[in-house]
Amino acid sequence: MLFINFSAFAQTEVVEEPAFWLWQFLGRLHPLIVHFPIALIVVAALMELFTWRKFNSKIRPGIMILATIGAVSAIIAAPMGWLLATNEGTSGELLDLHQWIGIGTAILSVLTLFFLSKISRRPTRSQIKVFRSFLFLTAICVSVAGHFGGSLTHGEDFLTEVLPIGNTDESEIEKAPINLASYSSELSPEKEMKLIGEVRMVLAHNCYKCHSGAKIEGELRLDEKEYVFAGGENGQILIPGNPGESEIIRRINLGKNHDDVMPSKGKLLSKDERDLIALWISKGAPWPDGAAQQSVYRVAELAPRNPTLPAYKAGLDNPIDLWVDEYFQENKLEWKGVVDDKTYLRRIYLDITGMIPSPQELDEFRKDTRSDKRSIWLQNLLNKSDDYATHWLTFWNDALRNDYTGTGYITKGRYNITDWLYTSLRDNKAYDQFVRELLNPTEKSKGFIEGIKWRGTVNASQRTEMQAAQNVGQVILGLNLKCASCHDSFISDWKLEESYAFANIFADSTLEVSRCEVPTGKMAKTAILWEELGDIDSMATKAEKLRQLADRLVQPANGRMYRTIVNRVWKQLMGRGIVEPVDEMDNAPWSQDLLDWLASDFVENGYDLKELIYQIASSKIYQSQSIGYETYDAVMADDYKFNGMVRRRMTAEQFSDAVSEIVYPLFPDDAIKYNPFELQKPEHVTPSFARASLVANNPFLTALGRPNREIVSTSREAQGSLLQALELTNGERLNTALQKGAERWKTQLSDPVQITEELYLKALNRKPNEKELAIAKAALGAKPDAAKIQDLFWAVILLPEFQMVE
Structure with missing residues (x-):
């Protein structure tokens, strides 16, 4: 549609008076009139191509008629667009683009008409070339203007949202996840402000383009309290405490093609967003005055702070443990027992190098009699610079x-x-x-x-x-x-x-x-x-x-920067940040002293990330038994009490590497998009399989939680999903690797006991117990074939014991 808004040039507006009905009527004819130039000029341009070698073709009169009507329509559409914009109150960047391209189309239409009159008599070769140039330019210009006009009426992504490629979901950048469960109980003042903030963000991202101070449709504004509760031309949009009778709830829950659906342009609200607004109304639709909301936001200190360590306690040689012990005493919590050698070694291998220790490495670790062997092995892993970096x-x-x-x-x-x-x-x-x-x-x-x-x-x-x-x-x-x-x-x-x-x-x-x-x-x-x-x-x-x-x-004075990185590393190793979410460092930490001390110690130790990892991974609390939670919401709850490491799933890369090492490579060597080993000496050193961190994203890694990285991702989904379950049970990549791995194992091992024990040692770092061995022997039979070995692979790698970092 062609749409021109000359009102953008107005400098002041003193009094807004009702528009004369005739101008409104003519403005609303703009969408009707504007379809003539879009259709006729484009068709005329296409027909002109058929006369390229023979200008005086039989279809020349048709081209002349179409071009004339189309150009005249484009010129008439311009003032109608101006009337429509003036009387309907539309504005914005998209309109500006539409406006200027529309102006260009109108000017080109005048020039097209001028040269059309020239060629109607005895045209010269140069006149024909100029006419064709202006006709084609006008056709292109009117098409682009039409696209932006359609975007104004149907939403910016109306054309592109259905394409399988090249469609970037901008909402993915703007919108944060909504946790409705956090509002299930009575609202504290802090939770109430968080709820209000989330509601206003939903309104801002979905409704402000039509209902804010910048653009008001239906006499409805949603950007300020007094306007929200006043409603629009059809009356009130919400009744506090009664979402079922609130008009806004009815409209946001209508189907895409319903006349009353809101938003009427662009994507509809998600289920979580609709439920959030309904919850907000059911809570009485709280919305404090502007002055009131400034006082409830917590603002973290910027400057560094180095608190004095608590008094030394026997058995707590790591300063981290002194802070944790103090926290435990304040909250009446008990220390969990320290994990065994197998669990600790598997934990540090996965956290430092992303790999599972081999049976030989576990055996060597168990036989190490040094009292500080855990610290020594931890440091040795950190010294494996390429494995650590990968x-x-x-x-x-x-x-x-x-x-x-x-x-x-x-x-x-x-x-x-x-x-x-x-x-x-x-x-x-x-x-x-x-x-x-x-x-x-x-x-x-x-x-x-x-x-x-x-x-x-x-x-x-x-x-x-x-x-x-x-x-x-x-x-x-x-x-x-x-x-x-x-x-x-x-x-x-x-x-x-x-x-x-x-x-x-x-x-x-x-x-x-x-x-x-x-x-x-x-x-x-x-x-x-x-x-x-x-x-x-x-x-x-x-x-x-x-x-x-x-x-x-x-500079060291920026304590916030160093608190942020130590909090991120703590979460990576312990499963939950001292502050959560890790991108909201103004939130209250469960231990301000521990956070401040870690940040100050990090600076004093030369900003050494490996030293920070060593400090955390050598602590008693890191070596203690992990804690399992029924839901991720419990881990992220506002009243969360730290009680130790949070049990967590392997990442997509850790799982892939484990399967590749134990069974068969999931990714061939030529899948590597960045090969760091080419930069190392000696040059012949190459990985035994392609590490997943070095390959491009693919459906398998995506299903297991790897983000597309077109935006910053500082936390991955912690809970399993249907997509993950389908990929692990029916995915082609994993199935192929297990098939090939079974064929290879079959050529190396034939005894069902050997096969079972070898798999358990490599995958779980232990031998099967009697019950597990009996089940495996019955499943494999006396002479296992590849299909039965593959089934055993499936059974083991799907065990929580394999997939969890405990």
Whole structure:
């Protein structure tokens, strides 16, 4: 549709008066009139192609009629579009694009008519060429304008949402998961504010494009309390305490094609979002005044703090254990017993190298009589730099959204940082230098802050500079800026202008602030989020601003940065952060002293990540029995009490590597997208199979929880899923590996007892008990064939004992 909005040029508006009915009527004829140029000019252009070699074709009169009517319609559609925009109150970036392309189409239509009159008599060759050029340009322009017009009426992703490829779900970046179970009990003041914040985020991400101060349809605004409760042209939209009688609940639950469904444009609300709004209304639809909500947000201290260690206790030689013991005493909790050698060795192997120890290594460890053998073996594993780097590459690939393939690599809108990342881990680069090189990057490390240059129409909160600000805030500082990239945050005190000031550091030129996708005309300042860390020269080049940012953020005075990384590593090893979620470092930790001490100790030890891992993994609490929970919600609950390591599932990469080592490689050597061993000496060293962390994502790894890494991922799904179950039981890749592995084992072992014992030792680091052996012997028979051996593989690798890090 052609849609032109000259009202954007208006400077002031004193009084809004009702529009004259005739102008409204003519404006609403715009969608009808505008279909003439779209259809007729495009058809005329296509017919013109058939006359390329013979201008005076029999279809020439038809082309002349179609081009004339189409061009005249395009010119008439322009003022009608202006009337429609003026009287219906539509605005925004998408409209601006539609507007200017529509203006261009109207101008091209005038020129097309002019040269049409020239060729109606005795056209010269040059006149024919000019006419055709303008006709084709007009056809292209009217098609593009029509696309943006359709996007205005049906939503920006109306055309692309059904495509199997190239469809980036922007909501994946904007929306956070909703935990309805956390609101099941009576609301505390803190939970009430969290509920309100989540409701307002749902409204902002789904409704503000039509119902906010920037654009008001149906006389309804949803961005401020008084307007929400006042309702729109059809009256109130909600009745506090009664979701069943609330109009908003009825509308958001209608089908996609219903006339009354809301949102009417774009994607419908998810079930969780609909349930959240219904829950909020059932709780009385709380919505405090603006002044009231500022006081409830917890803000973590920025400066470092090094608390005095508790008094020494016998058997607690690691300072971590002193803090844990103090916490246990305060909360009347008991220490769990220390795990046996098999469990500890398996635990540190999986946590440090991502692999399961071999039966030979376990036997050697058990025979080691040194009193400090656990610390020695732990340090030896950390010294295996390539194995350590290969495993921890997964953790950092998720956090830094680095992958080997994906959106942006084809168009050079994204850059791989794998070589820099792997060598940084292998060489144990100090974390302050690690961050410095991410923020003030070299050519090899620039991929993190470059952002992904998404194709198509992009909203302001996802421009690459804002992506950089969001990603740095999330990964380096444990801070969620996504809400405040579109409007003032509903879950913190961060303001839109502060997010833009931070994003401006990553920009080549000054950014204009857009609020809910509407440009405000205000240019952003340039500043770090905390003025205590220093200033950024707003007049400096981008390179200089990045250098200043790196210097300011990595300084020891930025205690938040170091609390964030020690909290992430603690979660990786212990199953749950001291603060949760790990990207919300303003939340209360279960032990402020432990968090502060770990961060200060990390800085004092030269920002050494391996030393941090050693400190945690050598503690008594790490070596204690793990804790199982019925649901993940219990682990993430606000009233969570730390009681030890949380039992957790293997990652997709750990599971894949274990199967590859024990049974048969899941990925061939040529599947490796980044081979670090090519960089090592001696050159002949290669892995015995392709480690999963080094291969591109695929349906198998996706099913087991590996994210696509087009956005930052700092936590993986902890619970099993139907997709995972289907892949493990019916997936082609795993089935093929087990088949080939069974054939290979059959040629090496024929005795059912040997086969069973060998498998149990390699997979579970123990021999089968009598009952397990009897079941296996009965299943395998006297002379096991490959199919029966494969069934045994299935039975063992699906055991929780195999899949869990205990």
